[in-house]
Amino acid sequence: MVNDLTVVKANSLIEASYRLTLDEMRLLALTIGTMDPKSEQQIFEFTVGDFVHKFPEVSIDNAYKQIQMAIKRIYDRSVRTEDSERVTEFRWVSSRTYFKKEGRFRIAMTNEVMPYLTQLKGQFTQYQLNHISGFSSVHSIRLYELLTQYKRVGERYISLEDLKKWLQLEERYDRYNNLKQWVLTPALTEINDKSDLFIEYEPIKRGRKIIGIEFNISYEKPIKKRPKFPHKNNYGKYVKLDTQNPKMSSHEYGVYARDCLNILDEHYSSIEDVTTEDLRNYLVFLAVNDSFKSKLGTKNTFSDEVKVRGFKIVDCELVKI
Template sequence: MEKDLVVVKANSLIEASYRLSIDEVRILALTIGTMDPKSNQQVFDFTVADFVREFPEISFDNAYKQIQTAVKRIYERSVKTEDNERVTEFRWVSSRTYFKKEGRFRIVMTNEVMPYLTQLKGQFTQYQLRHIAYFNSVHVIRIYELITQYCSIGNREITVEDLKKWLQVEENYSRWNNFKARVLDPAIIEINEKSDLLIEVEQIKRGRAIHALNFVIGRKKQVVKISDETAKRPAFPHKNKYGKYVTLDRQNPRNSPAEYGNYAKDCLAILNEFYQDISDVTTEDLRNFWVFLSCSQSFRSTLGKRSDFIEELKKRGYKIVECELVKIASKQTDLVDKNALNVTKI
């Protein structure tokens, strides 16, 4: 396979409604990235090694089972497109094949989905697969694609209703605060840290309710290839090796099961080994440092105490609430909220 795979999708497919797991999205990105968008190729073979190479955070030991599960489920998945005249629903994949003892898989895309991948269905958007390779959530990938569509323009306004519909989370996050804290804010952090884009979000109000979001989009001046091992923190070990109860108590990390404590200790060792100065730590790993240190009084970091990581996060405009990163509202934002103006920057 080529080193820099390019994913090409019709804008109408990017704005379609569908529900996929993170591994299912990765498989589609991998297969679409290998195809010639001007061809009629529908059959795609890929190996476990291909998958791990393009998504380096995946453990090779667990990759086969992850792919097998994802290939099995994607066979049942469908995608729904909608315009002013019609609603259309079709499947992604028409068949799947496992090659026993080869570590190789094959999927065949449906006739219905092919026009959305071969530049035959309206306007298209493309991006390099490596720019989404380190995302950990389907929502992040979907938002990245929606923003990339308008990168040349520099901003995109999306209603909250449309965004929730496209992400298929209308029923999960009916309240704005929950959607913002669980979906939007983590996505913005990941996109800014792990991709080629830098984005900010403005809230657009109707009365007191948040009606739409204006994404202000920019490209990083110099993108460091995340595949460069000198710039990439080693992946944390897979939780499965520690047992069944590797669960974080988000209210009080110290009450987490012993299995999570063992996992946290090993993850903390990786962080301590990789980083030399607290200013070099990514925002996400500042949160990881704090969480892992909170699991036991005996845990230590060479970079500082828990309070030091909280202070560094504060400098960057974040705090930790129930073990998750939350953007700190500025005084200006608070003032705007109180006066119920139409546009509030977050």
């Protein structure tokens, strides 16, 4: 399967009313991402491994049961589109199959939904599947799609009424503060942390009542500074690094290194984001004790990244190659 899948949807489908679980959304995104918008293919087959590979939030231990449940329910799901002249409802899929003991499943899209996925129905929006693959909420995916429609414009106003309709929340969150706390803040945090977009927003009032939200859409994510390491004096008088052989550093330095590793791992989410100086810090702290670990990889992972950036480590210091 191609690593970079592109999801293409008609804008009218993005703004349609429908209710799906997170796994059903993932299932459809994987299907649409695999689809050639110019082809007439309607039947798609995947493995559980394909699903887990594209959505790293899913545990392989739970994937079989999650996919079985999503496959079972998606057959009964429908989508509702509306314009000034008509309201139309149709199903997403015409058949679904889960192959027992094979970890394989098949989906057939309906004739009615295909024009919304093959660039035959109005204006379209597209995005990379990996931009939503780390999301853990249906609201994050739907809000991302609504905002990525306008990423070239850079801003979008959405009335509170439309937003709640598109997110299937018409009967919930009468108070804006509750909607903000339970829907907007978690969804936008995921979008800002895990996607290609950075979103800021401002509630729009009419009198004292909030009637909509103005979203500002950009690619410029603010650079968060890493928290400072604790002062070595907090660990005693003999916090000493042995630059020739870090494993021979003092016990106090080992405790200091462990705490600094935790700070680095809490701050960085991928090795590409790590500054070159902090790559050095990772390598030094990991070298102090073989039991020390990082969520971003092993010592070799960081050593390889340092070389890619044109450096090597000599006596615990960065040296240009």
